[in-house]
Structure formats: structure tokens, C-alpha cells
Amino acid sequence: MRAYLRHPFWQAVGLFVLAYLVIVFVIPMLPGSAMVPSSVVLQYMATVLVGILIWVSDDEARWTTFKEPLHEVLIQPRLKLVRNGLLAAVTLVVGCLTYSQVKASVAAPPNLRSIHPAPPSQITFRGKTITLVGLENPLRKQGELAPHVAEGRRIYYQNCVPCHGDHLDGQGHFASGFNPLPANFQDNGTIAQLTESFVFWRIAKGGPGLPREGTPWNSAMPAWEDFLTEDEIWSVVLFLYDQTGWKPRTWEVTAK
């Protein structure tokens, strides 16, 4: 046992196995971590292999001892079984890998989707033309905000919760049925990066109102102009920012 532990070849094998175990089993257990995708595992393992080879070949004596077991397997008559076994195993693995590469398989077509497609400069809301460029939330100028936020809260819970969820994180109880998944407003990549006019547009026109790069045929977002008035939508927009604590992006004030 001790001889094995000291032998550079078995040390290298041990290190290699250890690295694999750490990458595949330990890393996903770390808080805030996730499963390592197999392509990344392959990259890491290649790096580890190169590192190990550099280490064993760094010292002439170590390199010679490292090669010993390999050489033994190649020539020793008593290891004939191991030798033939290895040859057969490697050949089989290569065969299987090649077959899995060349056999035909059908994958779902790639879903190239623009998450925040460019909005139109103006939209028609229930027959009324609304210019989106430079548009601010009109409710922000109408006295107290709190009643509008409360109204937005009511509308959100009556209409939006099943998909966007109680926590506004896109994990409502119907979310798993849809692809793309409902937007996560807690994430810093959604409403935090948008103007209120953009959010108004997305709510008013929903999935069917998306341009082609937004894959409108997949989105389950309803066109809320069929259900809500202009002010109701603006109050929901207020509620989304109020509840998540994000600030909407604002239009640049152009100097006169």
C-alpha cells in the first residue's frame, strides 16, 4: 500500500481521480454552486491531466519511475491479461464514441431569442396612439404614489401571480409549463435595465406583440390591453419597481 502511495504513477492516477470527484461531486455541493456541465468537466480534466504530466516529467528520476508500470504492462509476460484487456477496452470505447458521434439524432431546433428586443417608437393602445420614446409613467406625477402602488398590487395578484410568482421571481405555480420561462423581476437583467415605457409596451402587447427576434410564437405573455386599462398597466409597472426595489432606467435629458 505504502509503495503504491509513493509511486508517482499511482499518485498521478490518484490525483486525477480526486480532481474528477471534486469537480463532479464536491463543487455542486458548495453554496451558490450548480452541477458542472460535462463540457466544462472535460476542459477541467484536460487541464488537470496536463498539470499532472508536467509535474511527473519535471524530474528525470520521477519520470522514469512514472513510466515503469506503463512499460511493465506493455512487456511483462505475467501481465498479458491486463495488456489484452486494456487493448480491447480502449478499442471498444473508441468504437462506441465514434458511433455516438456519427449516428443521426434529432435535437430541438436552437431557440435564438432576443430577450429585450428593440421596442417600436410608438404603439396603438386600444385605438389610441402612444409614443414610447421619452414616455414617463404618468402616475408618478399624480400626487401620492401609495394608492397607485396598492392598485398595482391588487392587479398583480389577480393576474400575474400564476406565472411571475408571489416573489416576482418568475417562479409562479404555472411557470414550469411555459418556455421561455416567465420573466424574473428580481433579477438585475430585467426591469432593472429597462425604462418604464418598455415595461408598459411588453405588458400591453404581450407575446403576440413581440418582433420576430423575440420568438412571439413561444411567449405565453398575454396582450394585457385586452384585460387592463392604460392606468391599470402603469400602476402594475409602479408596483413591480416598488416591490423589487429596482429603479427604472430613465430617458437621458437632452440639453437645449
Next chain:
Amino acid sequence: MRGRGTGEGGRVMRASVAIAALFVFVFALPVPLPASPFPQDTSAGKAVYQKWCAGCHGDNGAGDGPGAKHMIPPPRDFTGAIYQIRSTPSGQLPTDADLLRSIDEGLFGTAMPGWKTRLSDRQRRDVLAYIKTFSSFFADTTQRPQPIAYGSAPGGGGGAEALKVGRQFYDSIGCRKCHGDQGRGDGPSAPTLKDDAGHPIFAANLHENWRFNGGGTVEDIYHRLRTGLDGTPMPSFSDLLEQKFLTDEQLWRVAQYVRSLSPQEPPVVRDVVHVPLAKRLPHSPDDSAWTAVDVYWFPLVGQIIHKERWFAPAVTGVWVKAVHTADSIALRVTWDDRSASPDTSWLPFIGRVLNTLDSDDSTREQPAPWPDQLAVQFPVTIPSGMERPYFLMGSAGAPVYQWRWSSSSRTAAVAGLARGIDRFDPLGAAAGIPTQAVYDHGQWRVVFTRALASADTASQLPFRSGRAIPVAFFAWDGSNGEHGTRMAISTWYFLALDEPVPARVFISPVLAMVLTLGLGMLVVWRAQQKTSYRKGRQ
């Protein structure tokens, strides 16, 4: 190492103890301190409650927030202090740990999410304290609710003998009255069920343990059997233990039997249905040929996109299998449904469902014996790019090709073009899809068959192998009040028909193997040559 002195073994041992201690230290840190007594701040809890809970549970905790009328089961009314998920005997208050568990994990199969990752430890404990202020029952602190002393599950739970005992008592203690002979919630009493407030309630489908409100493990199930689900028709069976009707071990066997009805793991959605090539097409839903075919699960959710929306779908998903021959395809769709509708015994239940939910229509519809329906949807042709028709039944400009099956005419599905959710144009009797359907103890199994080629390639999708063919599913449970736009829907998934494997596919693997083997043998031969040469020189 054996016999070679304990010194080294001891070192290894000490090292591993140190490492283990380090691990315990590192992982023990974030674990919350013992659960009771919680530091509780009801005024901080009120702020959390109003921000995150009141939308459904209401400002006064009466379960009447603005979201409440769009959910079945409805949100908990805290003023009555009646809780389903407890560790305490039926009729008693839950412990703080019980309430905290429901807050942390949520109630599976309902709209209540788990808040463990969404609120801090402190916030969840504060809100727990605040929720208790809604009922005076919690004010009496002299009566501390005591959990039932649960044993642990007896071994051998998965064995045939144990399951037989479990099944025997499943029948004799009356589970089948509501949950049904096969456990799909289709028992004779199922249509009569309502909770204490008069809301409709389904007997749980025991084949979907990932939707059990209090969790799906054997222990969770056993706890529910002991405590009952207060406020619902699900009773506690603890008294049967006291009456020695059955032993504790036998009740555990019931829990193990119930657990055995669901799959080992909740189903995982895979986007592409692999449709193998078969010699013969299985037309019957129970043809033995289906057993060898891979099954795919697709979740369905309420149609809440178009008026009139539907927030309480009964069909939670479909299990799909498909095979094809050189000229035809057979698609088997299996889904759980508590009744073979139309079934007039469910009319009062439909009435309760319609009364519980807010509707987009101002007039409330009267219950009627609607049939069960299922629709399978394809594009009219396989799209070449990524563009597809609108997943929710196409649109006026881009229709979809659908097969619509109804329990009122089970032997054929109507093929037609949907141009939006409210327009379906049948293609005529000649285009109809032959189906064979079985309703079996709370489950529909329907096989659709069609030729791969089609007479009208402009409107009836020609199936082709080697391509990803978009497919979507829609289901209506008539006995849940579903018809028209009130249904369960899915998004687009795909069918992929296998092609016969051409011989050329085998050439390159064989070539690669010959090459590898040759190279390997060459390496061995060279090494051996060299060694014998060296030996010869010595």
C-alpha cells in the same frame, strides 16, 4: 499497510478525524439554532406579511387577498387556526416548527411557494409570529401543542409482502372511497368532497407524490395518516391505532404502499419525443408493444392568456409515447382524470368550482355535463427555420393542425385547423383520425393513428423522419367545469421520428476500432522488441 505498524494507521486516522471535524465545523455554521423558542417580532413580521403574503392571504389573514379567487385550493384563512400540515393530533394547533416548515417549503401542488430561499431566517420567523396573531387560539400559551411521537418506518417497505399488507389496509381503512381503487383520486366519494369552507377539493392523485401538499416521502405520508389534513375531508387514522384495528407497522405499510404508486423521482421534462421505428403499429392503448417504448412527461397549466381564462386546471400533465412504421404513426397520450365525463354525479362539484373562482365573464355559467377532451397540435408543415405558429392554437394568419378527441365520441378524433383559440375549422370526415380510448380507474389512455403521408399537404402535416416536428397538447376535464377556452395547455415540444439506421453509419466506428487496435498492438510489439533487443545485448 496490513501488519505494518499502527503508527501510520494512527496518523491517517488522526488526519481524517481532523478533516471530518473541519467539515462539521464548516457545514454546521449556517444551520439555524434550535427551533424553539423562536425569537419573534410580530411588528417586523407584519411588515413582511403585508409585503409578501397579504396579496393572497389578505390584509386580515382571512385568506381573501386579491389573488385568492384565482386559486383552488384557496389560500389558508389564518383566522380559524385550522392547518392541514401538522405534526400534532387532529383538532390541535400546529407547532411553530410545523408552520415554519410550510412557510419554508411551501405547499406542493398549490400556489404556495417555499420562502426559504426568498426571505431571511429572521423574516420567516417574524412572519410566523405575526400569522399566529390572527387567531386567539394561539394566544393561550399554557397549551403548547405537542407533536405525536412518531416511530420510524419499518424496513422492507418496497417488498411485495409489505406492499400487499399496505394495499390490504388501504382498502380496509377506506382510502379507496375517495382516492379510488388505483389511487388516482377517483373514488366514489370524490365528487362530493369539499373543505370546511365549502370550497371544492380533489382527493389527492396518489400517483403524483410531488404534488402532495405536505411532501411525498413515506414519512410525510405516514404523518398525514396520523394527523389528518384538518379542514379537509382527509381524516386522522390515529384512533384506529388506539382501537387496535391495525398496528402501527400496518399503518406504515399503507404509507409505503401509497408511496409506491408514484415514480421514484418526479418526472423530468425532455423536449424531444423519440419515436422509434417498429414493424407493427400498436392501435390499442394496452397493446404490449407500448411497454418497450420510452415515455415522456409534459406538464399542463391553466389557459390564462385569453378570455375566458382558466386558473384551476384539473389535468396536471400528459404522458406521451409514440412509434411509427414505414408508413404510419401511432401516438399514445395518457393522462389522469378523476371521472369519465360527462358524468352528472360531478355537477355539484362543478358548481362549487365555478363559485369559488372569479370569472372573466360577468355572468356566471351554470354547470353542465361537459365531456373530457384532448387536443394534439402540430404546425401545418414542418417549419424549416425556428419560426412556428403561435403555440396557443395558432392565429388567423398562421393556423395549426389539430386532432381533437372527445370522450363523447371515443373512436375518432376530429382533424382540423385552429386559427386562434376561438376558431376551429374541421377538415371533414375523410381527414378524421382513428382513435382507440380506454378509461381505466381515473386514467384516460388514447391512441391516435395516422398515415405519415397526407392527402392534403397544405393543411395536414406530412410526418417526416429525421426532423424535429413541433407538437403541443391541450386537455379539458369536463367534470371540473372545463370546456371552450377553459382548459389546460402546454407549450411547444417536439416529435422526432427515427430513420432506419443506414449501413454506412457502422463503417466509421469499425474503421476507428481497427485503427485503434492496430496502433495499440504496434505499440506493444515495439516495446517488446526493444526490450528483447536490450536483453540480447546484455
